[in-house]
Amino acid sequence: MLQPNLQYWFEFGGTYSYLSVFRIEQVAADAGINVEWKPFLLGPLIKEFGWDDSPFNIYPVKGRYMWRDLERLCQQYGLPFQKPEEFPKNGLYAAPIATIAAVEGWCPAFTKAVFRANFSEDHDISAPEVLTGILESIGQNVPSVFERAQTQENKDCLRQQTEKTPSIRIFSAPSFIANGELFWAMIGWSKQSSG
Amino acid sequence: MLQPNLQYWFEFGGTYSYLSVFRIEQVAADAGINVEWKPFLLGPLIKEFGWDDSPFNIYPVKGRYMWRDLERLCQQYGLPFQKPEEFPKNGLYAAPIATIAAVEGWCPAFTKAVFRANFSEDHDISAPEVLTGILESIGQNVPSVFERAQTQENKDCLRQQTEKTPSIRIFSAPSFIANGELFWAMIGWSKQSSG
Numbered sequence: 001m002l003q004p005n006l007q008y009w010f011e012f013g014g015t016y017s018y019l020s021v022f023r024i025e026q027v028a029a030d031a032g033i034n035v036e037w038k039p040f041l042l043g044p045l046i047k048e049f050g051w052d053d054s055p056f057n058i059y060p061v062k063g064r065y066m067w068r069d070l071e072r073l074c075q076q077y078g079l080p081f082q083k084p085e086e087f088p089k090n091g092l093y094a095a096p097i098a099t100i101a102a103v104e105g106w107c108p109a110f111t112k113a114v115f116r117a118n119f120s121e122d123h124d125i126s127a128p129e130v131l132t133g134i135l136e137s138i139g140q141n142v143p144s145v146f147e148r149a150q151t152q153e154n155k156d157c158l159r160q161q162t163e164k165t166p167s168i169r170i171f172s173a174p175s176f177i178a179n180g181e182l183f184w185a186m187i188g189w190s191k192q193s194s195g
Numbered sequence: 196m197l198q199p200n201l202q203y204w205f206e207f208g209g210t211y212s213y214l215s216v217f218r219i220e221q222v223a224a225d226a227g228i229n230v231e232w233k234p235f236l237l238g239p240l241i242k243e244f245g246w247d248d249s250p251f252n253i254y255p256v257k258g259r260y261m262w263r264d265l266e267r268l269c270q271q272y273g274l275p276f277q278k279p280e281e282f283p284k285n286g287l288y289a290a291p292i293a294t295i296a297a298v299e300g301w302c303p304a305f306t307k308a309v310f311r312a313n314f315s316e317d318h319d320i321s322a323p324e325v326l327t328g329i330l331e332s333i334g335q336n337v338p339s340v341f342e343r344a345q346t347q348e349n350k351d352c353l354r355q356q357t358e359k360t361p362s363i364r365i366f367s368a369p370s371f372i373a374n375g376e377l378f379w380a381m382i383g384w385s386k387q388s389s390g
Contacts, residue, residue, distance in 0.1 A: 169256045
């Protein structure tokens with residue numbers, strides 16, 4: 001029998017993605033579920049709502065709540081947390097690298113290192129030297145990765161991922177797809193754990 | 196020792212409030228927590244976001260997801276569900292009644308009956324005959340309740356509730372306040388149950 005499959009859609013700038021990136025492998029392994037890592041860019045998908053920034057910036061009341069909630073949840077899950085000076089950070093360079101990494105099998109290691117840089121070290125995750133350091137730390141050939149990440153083919157691949165299934169419209173991060181159904185982040189976790 | 200207290204803020208038109216109304220008493224009792232029922236009107240609080248309707252109507256992609264999610268969660272929790280023809284229903288008459296009920300101790304019975312009428316029977320919860328039927332079914336003196344609900348004093352009491360604590364800004368329903376901290380609906384459930 002095939003192992004059940006879960007698509008895990010995450011956004012490098014996303015605060016709630018940070019909460020799941022370090023937990024999903026264990027949760028999925030415990031449940032006997034295979035995780036397919038799906039990096040994506042949320043920005044283009046929320047443009048249709050008229051949003052050209054994170055809704056947490058557009059609606060400060062929600063933003064204030066989110067930062068406190070994130071702090072509480074990081075504490076609960078034992079995740080180090082330092083509020084980034086800039087939010088959301090630019091994932092335009094990390095996401096195409098993760099797209100390659102997902103094909104080649106090193107997406108979890110790369111992704112976790114980028115999220116650590118963003119939310120616990122407050123580094124600029126769009127800076128070449130930060131990405132270089134991360135790629136070196138996980139044993140990747142940096143020039144080769146940079147070159148392949150920036151090909152039009154790879155960038156199209158990243159963009160087209162979210163356009164493939166018009167019936168499943170992702171509108172937030174992280175999002176989960178299982179059995180052809182979308183589960184949005186926080187509700188998804190709730191469903192899973194409250195039984 | 197005083198029993199820990201949880202304020203439970205719900206909105207009569209709210210779909211995610213429906214999911215918690217029938218479950219909160221048991222969950223709280225199991226945890227030894229006292230529930231303070233806090234009916235409120237979400238509409239005026241989201242006006243500052245530029246929203247004059249439910250965000251589930253303003254952003255149909257979110258709305259479509261919400262209805263499917265609600266259906267799944269109702270099934271999971273064994274709650275009957277019939278998608279209301281009109282959404283959100285008008286809680287302008289039920290909320291002032293619930294404000295009185297909260298003081299007099301019959302808020303849970305009234306609130307559950309109104310949510311059942313809205314989300315499992317698709318009745319108009321702003322219709323006097325629907326509210327009359329509900330009040331009679333729980334043994335209330337209908338003319339007296341109607342009269343007291345519509346006094347300016349009671350309506351002010353309902354409105355002022357959400358203006359009392361400027362540091363705690365409610366922006367969605369249901370919301371929970373414990374130890375002076377706000378927990379938003381879905382995240383709140385998740386935190387509670389995922390340990």
